[in-house]
Amino acid sequence: MKSTKRWISLLLSVLLLGSVMVMASAESTVPAQPEHIWEQTVEKATTKADGLVTSVCSLCGETKTQVVAQVESIELSQADAVYDGKKHVPQVIVTDTAGKTLKKGTDFKVKYSGGCKKLGVYTITVTLIGNYSGGKKLTFKIVPAAPTKLKANSANQKVTLTWQKVAGATGYVIYSASKKNGTYRKLAETAKTTWTSKKYKPGKTMYFKVKAVCEAENQSVESALSKAAGVKVALPNTVYVTRTGTKFHLATCESLRDSKIAISLQDAKQRGYSACSRCIG
Ligand SMILES: [Zn+2]
Ligand SMILES: [Zn+2]
Numbered sequence: 001m002k003s004t005k006r007w008i009s010l011l012l013s014v015l016l017l018g019s020v021m022v023m024a025s026a027e028s029t030v031p032a033q034p035e036h037i038w039e040q041t042v043e044k045a046t047t048k049a050d051g052l053v054t055s056v057c058s059l060c061g062e063t064k065t066q067v068v069a070q071v072e073s074i075e076l077s078q079a080d081a082v083y084d085g086k087k088h089v090p091q092v093i094v095t096d097t098a099g100k101t102l103k104k105g106t107d108f109k110v111k112y113s114g115g116c117k118k119l120g121v122y123t124i125t126v127t128l129i130g131n132y133s134g135g136k137k138l139t140f141k142i143v144p145a146a147p148t149k150l151k152a153n154s155a156n157q158k159v160t161l162t163w164q165k166v167a168g169a170t171g172y173v174i175y176s177a178s179k180k181n182g183t184y185r186k187l188a189e190t191a192k193t194t195w196t197s198k199k200y201k202p203g204k205t206m207y208f209k210v211k212a213v214c215e216a217e218n219q220s221v222e223s224a225l226s227k228a229a230g231v232k233v234a235l236p237n238t239v240y241v242t243r244t245g246t247k248f249h250l251a252t253c254e255s256l257r258d259s260k261i262a263i264s265l266q267d268a269k270q271r272g273y274s275a276c277s278r279c280i281g
Contacts, residue, residue, distance in 0.1 A: 052068065069097045071095075075094075088117070088142060093107050107130050108129060120163075123138070148227075152229040157236050161230055170215045171215070178206065180228055182207070206233060239264075247273060
């Protein structure tokens with residue numbers, strides 16, 4: 001028994017010695033000292049200036065610098081989204097003056113306010129991190145859809161518009177122009193899905209567009225304009241004739257100085273009167 005123990009301890013000693021020798025030989029292939037030990041100091045880039053990464057070797061003093069290009073822009077992939085009951089999360093795009101796109105998580109982080117689901121205005125906070133500092137607050141809107149099926153009809157010199165109800169809208173704004181591709185000016189607001197104008201000059205073609213608005217938590221959002229709807233303004237239901245003339249007129253026509261007889265448009269046409277070129281055109 002004693003001799004067996006001795007043999008085992010001898011064997012263990014040989015194994016131990018062997019492994020120490022292997023470790024020693026492995027160690028001898030590694031250089032005694034690394035060439036350089038770099039220590040970095042970072043002057044962070046901002047939206048106003050370049051940054052600089054300076055590396056100094058603590059062994060030999062060698063110094064290397066690398067410019068971190070200034071942040072050029074912090075933008076959203078889209079400024080707004082049309083409300084559809086779903087969540088909308090725009091991407092944040094950060095670029096530097098060298099044309100590089102910065103990486104989310106490494107160079108910047110993003111915080112979205114609210115759920116970005118309901119109609120309204122949301123703040124997206126971008127914070128620059130890593131080799132960058134500063135940031136920006138961006139605004140993202142969820143807006144109502146533009147009204148569809150806008151129809152314009154005219155009777156008695158007035159125009160009546162109708163359109164389809166827009167989900168989430170609390171009101172509508174009506175715009176008009178005298179040319180289809182002209183400048184549309186704001187005319188009126190309504191909470192309904194129909195609107196009737198004041199009287200226009202008959203025979204004139206008027207164009208209309210409507211947008212939907214939503215008063216959402218003290219910040220209102222609005223849709224894009226609808227497609228245009230045009231209509232020729234209809235003659236008045238009541239026109240005026242004179243004792244001797246063959247024309248029918250609007251109430252304001254100068255030709256009615258001597259006699260002014262009210263008559264329905266239908267009667268005037270049946271009796272052979274035709275439109276006055278001065279007032280009706
Ligand atoms: Zn060095
Ligand atoms: Zn006239």
